[in-house]
Amino acid sequence: MGPTIKDVAKAAGVSITTVSRVLNQYSDVNPKTRTKVLKVVEQLGYRPNSVARSLVMNRTNTVGLVVSDLSRSRNGHHFMFDVLCGINDRVQELGYDLVLFSTSTTAQKKTPYLDFVRQRRVDGVLMMGIRLDDPYTHEVVEASVPSVLIDVPLISETCSYVTTDSVVGAKLAVEHLLELGHRRIGFVNGHAQAAVSKERLQGYRIALEAAGMAFDPELVYYGNFEQEDGANGTAELLRKFPDLSAIFFASDLMALGALKYLQTHSLPVPNSLSIVGYDDIELASLMQPALTTVRQKRYEMGQSAAETLIRMLEQNEKGRGIVLPPELVVRETTGVHEETTSDI
């Protein structure tokens, strides 16, 4: 293959120690020999072998991104890709390489987290799409290699997380609906093994109770963030509560499924039912009518995750939690609730 440091040393008439010194900007090398070495490096087109360097330095300058069910969930598509972009950009800016691993609950049972990270020799790991009951979730917080979780609020010496505040996100959504006069508001949540689901449920409940309304567990349906779950959820909620006037969905995809369902059943949105989604994926602004939703800054989440991981690596920072603020985006799927004549 290419020339090694030995070739450079020989050609420059110095020792490999000296070559290493000039390449790593050490001070104790004569300016003349420095330029001499650099010229030879240029001539030979020498590039240091990062594998050899990693071996002796015991660090790879590489972070792993493990994502659960990357190509499985459609909802993940919209959410994860932006986060991935943010991670990738920031990691690269900070001089690291990013290696991608997808996993699944079953795969995690086969290969313990530590095996995984010790073999791959990544300096740190980012994790996303993981469930609360996944094996890795608990292994990661106790591991000695730094990590940051996305949307899983766990902290340890070596483990941080970044998320966007789902309880205020849900609160924003529900408060918006309350202001529009809605009194019976359904909630189609994500699966219970997502931390955000718990938080969104909490936010939903807080908003209701702050308005002096009772929380009714029957009003919440658990889906899996996917389109069909939205349709099924609205169908069931509407069956149980014919007087429902609004539904809050834990993902835009579920809201879309609901919208489709309502349209095929000739139930106009927002006139017969107001709906609000979660995430603000690209689709949200494009559907007809455009979806009212809660925006998460996904790209920024990725950037932030990469940044805190690398700070843990380089500045020995301890684990901490970073929570970004969500943002309500009002579009066309929410309208004021017209009181029914029965009120008179």
Added chain:
Amino acid sequence: MGPTIKDVAKAAGVSITTVSRVLNQYSDVNPKTRTKVLKVVEQLGYRPNSVARSLVMNRTNTVGLVVSDLSRSRNGHHFMFDVLCGINDRVQELGYDLVLFSTSTTAQKKTPYLDFVRQRRVDGVLMMGIRLDDPYTHEVVEASVPSVLIDVPLISETCSYVTTDSVVGAKLAVEHLLELGHRRIGFVNGHAQAAVSKERLQGYRIALEAAGMAFDPELVYYGNFEQEDGANGTAELLRKFPDLSAIFFASDLMALGALKYLQTHSLPVPNSLSIVGYDDIELASLMQPALTTVRQKRYEMGQSAAETLIRMLEQNEKGRGIVLPPELVVRETTGVHEETTSDI
């Protein structure tokens, strides 16, 4: 950190050579010592250091995926993510790690391709989103490390490509429009530095000429695959050709932009204008009306790319081209062209 092969050897009372032998399934080791070693490996929780292994073997079991403008283009989003998933899954199945690099035309001028790959020590590289005039495009075909290009039809000893046949894709679209009676058909293409643009233009032209119609360069507009290009393109084409009855777009996103434009100008689709897109992104089936388009199997492209790269690595296969068939998906944005009264 964890135990090394030396620790295992000592604990098992054998040499490191023997440990290496049992770990790599060599035959010349006594069954008794093999089980003994394996037991010690289990007890100590030993995992081989892949960095050390890479150094001596001179291969990293890692492939690089370099993608241009990963987080820049919205159109890339829809296209690239599925390909990425396919790549990632297949690479992992075949026992490799995937490391992600994003680049850009300007970044490529700073760091030559060879520097990049020699330093990172990847065994092979996959490339996507790259332009015909990008520096890497030509460096990659002459490099000694195997590579496969996605949607750039270049072949060399060490370089393959996978793409889906854009000339038949365009032909399918245009033939469909011709069959519906359209006679003046516009084409909003992608930028000229994408190989697929040339092919789609060719397919467009072939289909027209096969129907006995002249190719008019004035009927093609060059955009950048993005939504606003679709709107601009239709605006311009409609200005130049008031009797236009159909437009073929080189991306679904441009078709969407066109649809929005047409809707705000009260031009019903497909009644006043038929439109067909390209890619069949998720949005296509979701828009109102649902988009007629040409489907590319993106996930399969990714799988296929990963597969051929690894075959080149392991079976020393030479570079070759793989072209997948596209597929016309007829939905609601194309309708028969009603002849105008001027024909009488």
Added chain:
DNA sequence: CGTTGTATCGAAAACGTTTTCGATATCTAT
């Protein structure tokens, strides 16, 4: 002139593997 300090450099160990080469012991065939 001797001593100390500084600038500059090289030899060699170390990182954790794989692999080559050879050594020993056991087995088979004559």
Added chain:
DNA sequence: ATAGATATCGAAAACGTTTTCGATACAACG
């Protein structure tokens, strides 16, 4: 019993770096 084949193993080199330790030369200082 002996020669050769085979099974099993270990010593050591090699991969390409970084880093420690010390060596040398020369200047400055008393």
